[in-house]
Amino acid sequence: MKQILLITDGCSNVGESPVSAAALAFAEGITVNVAGVIDEGAIGEQGAVEIAEIAKAGGGMSRIVTTHQLSHTVQMMTRQTVAGTIRHAVNQELKQLFGLDSVGALPPPKRAEVVRVMDELEETSELRVALLIDASASMKPKLHAVEDAVRDLALSLQSRNGRSAVAVFHFPGDFGHLPCVLDCGWTTEAGKLHSMFTRIRMKGTTPTGPALLQVVDFIRETCGIIKSELLEPPHIERGDNEEVRSDYVV
Amino acid sequence: MTTSSEKVQLPPGTLVKGKWNGKKYRLERLLGIGANGQVYLASLGRSVCALKFSDEAAELQGEANVLASLDHTGKKRGRVPFLLDVDDFTLDGRDLPFYAMRYVPGTPVSAYLKRHGSQWMGVVGYRLLERLAELHEAGWVFSDIKTDNVLVHDYGAVELVDFGGATAAGRSVRQFTEIYDRGYWSAGSRTADPAYDWFAFAMLWLHALDGKRLLQLTRALLPQNRHPGELMKLVRSHPRLRTMEGWMEKAFRGGFQDTREALLEWRQAIRSSERTAKSSESHVPGWMAGLLAGSVVLCAAVAAVWFLQ
């Protein structure tokens, strides 16, 4: 499973639309979540709309939170997205095989069985989360909270049974020709992520769209073809009698 | 963010007939609203139980699975089952999943201690550790210990509610409350093990007895400075918690062999803290000693005056 988590505080102002970039990511099997961070005041209306749109196009979710809530929100969004991706795959399988809408349409004993398998997948499936951090000037006072959230997420991922890794990018890039910079490639160690933003130089522009596209390229290059291994759909077989039987290969 | 609290509540008197199992419940009143669902007190014939409703069928079922598995191991100990039924309620053509569980009377632990006094910490803690020991021995970690999830009634009887976060040992903790989380305090991983619960258990007392200073501390500390050492400073400067210093320190460090040992040491620590409390009471308070000394001086003066005359 692949996710991009965008942490920003406002509107993009250069390059491609971040909404269509997120849609492209989703088409390639990557879910895009967005955390909008605010200090005290509210996020601009335009920014709030864009944040919601990016997540919608990226098949993910968005939350607008204060710096204090950021760690917990990032961790929850990641976890819920994993659960959501699995639920989606299982529901699709149920629909194809039995014409059922969702897990909820199964009789409770079968539901119990299917959910047990879903929980198993949630814990053991491979997971990669690329964090894309807006480091434009207005984000400067919030970067400590962002760093803390990244460490916290790494801690949560470390404790999973399935292989999990994070990578960290920030944008805009240093030299102008790249929209974003890789701060840390795929890693499983939270300890590695100390003071990763020391070399950030604040710039004015916010090329959210181009940065998203660059991260998608990175994931494609480092994780092979994504779509086919997005999630091995669990095999649900029809039993010999009418009763719905489930049989899983995990 | 949509939460259950924004969703419509079912009025008292609502008849809930299970779609699959056909049991008929009557809703008496709302017991609580959480992030994931609504819990009602309900009657079934002449017995009472609690019903939890949620739109998230898979999540609710996951919780019911945990309860079923706990009941399975609990049976051997002669425990009555906690999970009573899993079903759907058809409301306006839509199926609303729910499960029925035992009704747990009582108040959250912090409210209980406020009303009845902090001397109840010993019993309540003892009962809670006993319950946790059972869970741990069955291979589960509760993980989301917090004051709302620990209900106390009748002379310190304790029951846990909200098993949504219960995690099999060795798996990643799936639900926690930040200030109770050992990861948040840089004191260990988020992989479920008994020590994860010991940490949250220790936080429970800090939160219940010294909540104000704890919240101040979390607000003031920079993330990189969050450390159990800071928590121990609070413990040492609190009149009641100070007497449990050794135990608390060991809980934060995850230093017990197992939860039975934690239970045993809890009992010893409580006993000896009660003894020190008693012996300090038997001492003559300072003001009384002062009065006594004063009256001795006065006496001597009077005697001297009388003698010299």
Ligand SMILES: Nc1ncnc2c1ncn2[C@@H]1O[C@H](COP(=O)(O)OP(=O)(O)OP(=O)(O)O)[C@@H](O)[C@H]1O
């Ligand atoms: N079996 C029970 N008996 C009595 N009261 C209960 C019971 N189960 C839950 N409650 C009450 O309902 C409240 C909400 O229930 P619960 O914690 O299960 O919901 P939740 O959606 O998981 O909440 P949370 O936000 O804590 O995750 C509890 O805090 C408690 O007060």
Ligand SMILES: [Mg+2]
């Ligand atoms: Mg709860």
